[in-house]
Amino acid sequence: MSLLELHDVSMIYGSVKALQGIDLTVEKGEWLALMGPSGSGKTTLMNIIGCMDKASTGSIVLDGVDFTNVTAGNLTMLRRDKIGLVFQQFHLIPYLTAVENLMVAQYYHSMPDEQEALVALERVGLKERARHLPSQLSGGEQQRVCIARALINYPMLILADEPTGNLDETNAKIVLEFFQQLHREGHTIIMVTHDPKVAELAERCIVLEHGRIANRKDRRIVCREEEVS
Amino acid sequence: MTKYSMYTKMIWNALLRRRSRMLIALLAVAIGATVVSGLVTIYYDVPRQMGREFRSYGANLLLTPAGDQQVMTQNLVANATTLLPSDKLIGIAPYLYDRIKLNEQPFLVAGTHFQAVKKVSPYWQIRGEWPVDQSEDIVIGAEVAERLEIEPGQQVTLAVAGNETEKKVKVAGILRTGGSEENFIFLDLSLLQQMLKKEGVISIAQVSITANEAELNTLTQQIGEQVPGVAPRLVKQVTQSEQTVLGKLQALVYLVTIVVLLLTLICVATTMMAVVTERRKEIGLKKALGAENRSIIFEFLGEGLALGALGGLLGTVLGFFFAQAVSVNVFGRMISFQPLIALLALVVSIAVTGLACLIPVKIATEVEPAIVLRGE
Numbered sequence: 329m330s331l332l333e334l335h336d337v338s339m340i341y342g343s344v345k346a347l348q349g350i351d352l353t354v355e356k357g358e359w360l361a362l363m364g365p366s367g368s369g370k371t372t373l374m375n376i377i378g379c380m381d382k383a384s385t386g387s388i389v390l391d392g393v394d395f396t397n398v399t400a401g402n403l404t405m406l407r408r409d410k411i412g413l414v415f416q417q418f419h420l421i422p423y424l425t426a427v428e429n430l431m432v433a434q435y436y437h438s439m440p441d442e443q444e445a446l447v448a449l450e451r452v453g454l455k456e457r458a459r460h461l462p463s464q465l466s467g468g469e470q471q472r473v474c475i476a477r478a479l480i481n482y483p484m485l486i487l488a489d490e491p492t493g494n495l496d497e498t499n500a501k502i503v504l505e506f507f508q509q510l511h512r513e514g515h516t517i518i519m520v521t522h523d524p525k526v527a528e529l530a531e532r533c534i535v536l537e538h539g540r541i542a543n544r545k546d547r548r549i550v551c552r553e554e555e556v557s
Numbered sequence: 558m559t560k561y562s563m564y565t566k567m568i569w570n571a572l573l574r575r576r577s578r579m580l581i582a583l584l585a586v587a588i589g590a591t592v593v594s595g596l597v598t599i600y601y602d603v604p605r606q607m608g609r610e611f612r613s614y615g616a617n618l619l620l621t622p623a624g625d626q627q628v629m630t631q632n633l634v635a636n637a638t639t640l641l642p643s644d645k646l647i648g649i650a651p652y653l654y655d656r657i658k659l660n661e662q663p664f665l666v667a668g669t670h671f672q673a674v675k676k677v678s679p680y681w682q683i684r685g686e687w688p689v690d691q692s693e694d695i696v697i698g699a700e701v702a703e704r705l706e707i708e709p710g711q712q713v714t715l716a717v718a719g720n721e722t723e724k725k726v727k728v729a730g731i732l733r734t735g736g737s738e739e740n741f742i743f744l745d746l747s748l749l750q751q752m753l754k755k756e757g758v759i760s761i762a763q764v765s766i767t768a769n770e771a772e773l774n775t776l777t778q779q780i781g782e783q784v785p786g787v788a789p790r791l792v793k794q795v796t797q798s799e800q801t802v803l804g805k806l807q808a809l810v811y812l813v814t815i816v817v818l819l820l821t822l823i824c825v826a827t828t829m830m831a832v833v834t835e836r837r838k839e840i841g842l843k844k845a846l847g848a849e850n851r852s853i854i855f856e857f858l859g860e861g862l863a864l865g866a867l868g869g870l871l872g873t874v875l876g877f878f879f880a881q882a883v884s885v886n887v888f889g890r891m892i893s894f895q896p897l898i899a900l901l902a903l904v905v906s907i908a909v910t911g912l913a914c915l916i917p918v919k920i921a922t923e924v925e926p927a928i929v930l931r932g933e
Contacts, residue, residue: 380845380927401849407926408847419842423574424567431563436847440563461574477846 331356331516337386339372346372347539359517361527364536370520378487379407391484408437412478416490418470420462426473427458430480437481448476468499475506488519568859582828583868586906589821590872593814594902595879600810604803606888608767611799612647613679616763616792623788628758637784647765648676651746654760655753658716659742664701666742668749677765685709685730691745694729698739702731717752770796818909825913833917837924844926853921861914862907869906873899
């Protein structure tokens with residue numbers, strides 16, 4: 329059974345069709361890159377997959393749970409239990425230290441555990457920066473804290489929205505190495521990116537255009553694996 | 558770490574590490590609590606303070622002979638006095654009225670205790686000196702002094718009509734009150750009683766006591782029932798004006814307190830609205846991490862209530878000093894710390910802050926988690 333199955337998913341805001349007839353399957357342990365120009369519907373799709381928005385039509389099944397028609401409260405529960413989020417702008421809480429930022433995710437999920445949070449920070453090489461506020465960390469360090477936070481509750485699916493978009497080359501490399509490591513460990517990753525070099529690290533790449541998954545021959549953006557083939 | 562300690566840590570860090578914004582809200586609450594605590598203290602202290610001030614305008618209770626009697630015994634007055642609360646009693650001045658000749662001319666005379674008059678009628682202005690009780694020195698009214706061209710220190714002769722006894726006495730002072738007292742001659746009560754051969758009797762006793770109209774009515778009723786022979790009467794003009802002024806002062810303080818509370822409410826609500834607006838992304842993030850609306854409500858209410866408690870505590874302390882400064886500068890007296898008012902100010906601060914947070918908290922729950930990905 330696939331981890332994620334989207335069937336004929338559409339999202340309509342008034343007269344604007346942000347997504348139309350999306351069919352997508354993501355297997356467990358797969359790394360999928362999601363590309364597309366601005367306004368193509370990437371964020372809308374990520375919000376739907378991340379249980380932050382409900383699709384207008386179509387069905388979505390995550391880990392065998394159909395959440396097409398679930399309530400807002402159940403969506404929150406699904407998001408908390410099954411999804412790990414990594415943001416382009418890190419979104420750390422500015423008045424909490426690195427370790428406390430991880431503990432906030434634990435707090436909403438189950439029970440805060442400082443030791444476990446410190447281990448998670450050690451994993452991203454930031455144990456000694458655990459007591460620092462976000463403002464005292466570099467962009468790369470903040471993104472690593474963000475990744476550690478996304479992993480702290482052992483999610484089934486990691487959604488990363490342009491995780492290297494705000495980083496310099498060196499920090500972007502460090503962050504991407506983490507994603508490669510996570511992929512090797514069997515994590516399922518869906519990553520939005522504009523950068524074909526980043527997309528090439530993924531196993532599979534899809535391109536969104538005008539709210540649809542574009543056919544190879546029609547689309548302007550070309551995934552690296554397609555160039556090779 | 559428990560969920561509760563993490564919750565507390567989040568609340569305190571949000572307050573302490575975002576000092577500039579929270580300081581404004583804290584100041585708003587503290588200033589509100591200062592004014593409220595100060596004004597409520599004054600509100601309850603004004604009757605006591607003003608009651609004493611009003612006592613400088615003279616007696617508010619008269620003890621007169623019952624029925625058609627012209628005089629009553631001092632023993633009866635002493636019995637009535639035992640019914641008056643000693644802690645509120647300012648003074649009792651007995652008076653025996655009659656006529657007397659001064660340097661061969663007839664005048665109205667009053668025998669009294671000068672030390673008691675000083676307390677009951679502090680508005681008396683004496684040019685010269687107050688006579689000592691039990692002495693033979695006298696005070697004459699300004700009208701009498703002008704007519705006879707008498708100055709303080711002069712010797713005069715007193716005589717009672719139909720009685721050949723004459724007494725040479727010294728005029729210790731000339732009295733000015735702007736009232737009928739200026740037509741009187743005042744001497745020591747025992748001396749006059751002796752001269753008139755009316756030992757142990759008086760015409761009236763003027764009582765000055767710090768009590769409101771209702772308390773005075775109760776006392777009047779008690780004396781009337783328990784001491785036959787004495788007819789107590791309120792000096793309505795004094796007691797009613799006292800009540801009117803006190804009532805208006807208290808109404809003013811009450812009104813100002815309400816206005817300050819409303820202003821505090823608006824100020825805190827505005828600040829919390831600004832806090833929610835600038836923290837929309839943080840709220841969205843928390844929701845994206847799995848926070849339910851209930852958690853968001855508890856967090857913002859927790860911040861608001863902590864702010865109310867801190868500001869209330871600070872304001873309660875400052876409010877006491879504010880009330881103390883007002884009392885010392887306006888009434889010239891210190892006030893005592895009132896734990897109940899302090900508790901009330903603290904509870905009101907927390908309640909007002911909680912109330913002010915309701916709309917901002919409602920707005921916070923409406924923030925969608927999707928904004929963190931949209932980058933709004």
